[in-house]
Amino acid sequence: MFRKFYDALYLQLCSSLSSIIAEQTDPVKVLSAAMLEIGKVLLSLRGKVLSIPFPSIEVEILFFKTIKPKFYASKIYHFELYGLDMNRPVDTNETIAAYYKERLSELQLFFKLNASMYDYFRTGRNEMDHLYFIRGAEIPPVLIPEMPETDPVYATAMDYLFAKFIAYEFLQQEILNRIGLLDGAKVVTDLPLADLGVKWTGKIVNLGELIYGLYYTGQLNNGNATLSEIVALFERMFSVKIRDVHHTFGEIRERKVSSPSKFIDSMAVAIQQRVDDDLKYKPGKI
Structure with missing residues (x-):
């Protein structure tokens, strides 16, 4: 129940951002529209948290370690994406690829400079959560590599850094995709594809998992x-917009309690059930 509101809010944000990216090509307009949507959602998020106290320390940790960072990651990512597009050289593919690779090197340097916390983030460790993700926790300054927020009622030592990790991983994947296209990959959206009348009606996160x-x-x-x-x-096959697939991967990664491959696991169970049903003994059959 606690996550229901936040999950719905995040899906709403991802949907809005996906529409903006699909409809706009001008980086300035994309950033402006994205910041407007993200700003409204972040305001709603903060208001919800400050109006209703967390029922437990565990829930507070969950919010500042998992929920808040992915929202703020959207803001960081779109600012970084704007910078990536605005500074991209108008030149040959080789020059553009060199520019993208330089940006990748900068991201890798950031991860290396924060190697200890990035390892904590990637491995899902929790032994320091009571210091990193509880408001007002006493933590030695040497353990805080970056903390620009000073709001004592809505910030912890590490939630902003976790947001940057999420955003930079999204940016890293976007840059790799762009380099792949420059290396000679054809744009599938330009290829004709017959409309077979089959549309994706399931959850976007499940399609992202596939x-x-x-x-x-x-x-x-x-x-x-x-x-x-x-x-x-997949967009053309199933008449669906999934341009927020990087955000979708964030949702997949959050499935730590159940399984990051929850949908594929359910498919395996359904197929096994059908096989078992077919193999059952049927009266009158030999």
């Missing part, structure tokens, strides 16, 4: 299909 499963196991083009190509193909 896409990442195909991508990471190299099922398409002998493992050479880029994430952007696969996303574009």
Whole structure:
């Protein structure tokens, strides 16, 4: 119940941002529209937290470690994406690729400079959560690599850094996708595809899980299909917008309690059940 409001709010934000990206091509207009949507959601998020006390320390940790960072990551990501687009050189593919690789190196340097906390973030450790994600916790300054927020009622030692980790991972994947396209990948959205009348009516996060499963196991083009190509193909096949697939991966990663492959697991169970049903003894049959 605690997460229901925040999950709905985040899905609403992702949907709005996806529409903005699909409808706008001008980086200035994209940033302006995105900041407007994100600002409204962040204001609603803060108001909700400050109006209703957390029922327990565990819930407070959950909010500042998991929920708040992914919202703020959207703001950081769109600012970074704007900078990436505005500073991109108008030149040959080789020059543009060199620019993208330089930005990748900068992201890698950030991760290295914060290696200890990035490891804490990536591995899901929790032994320091009572210091990192509780408001007002006494923590030695040497353990705080970056903390720009000073709001004592709505900030903890590490929630902003976790937001940057999420945003920079999204940005890193976006840059890799763009480099892949420059290296000769064809844009799938330009290819004709018959309208078979089949539309995706399930959750976008489930479709995202399928896409990442195909991508990471190299099922398409002998493992050479880029994430952007696969996303574009699924969009055209199923008449659906999934341009927020990086945000979707954030949702997949948050499925720590159940399984990050929750949908694919349910498919396996359904197939096994059908096989078991077919193998059951049927009266009158030999």
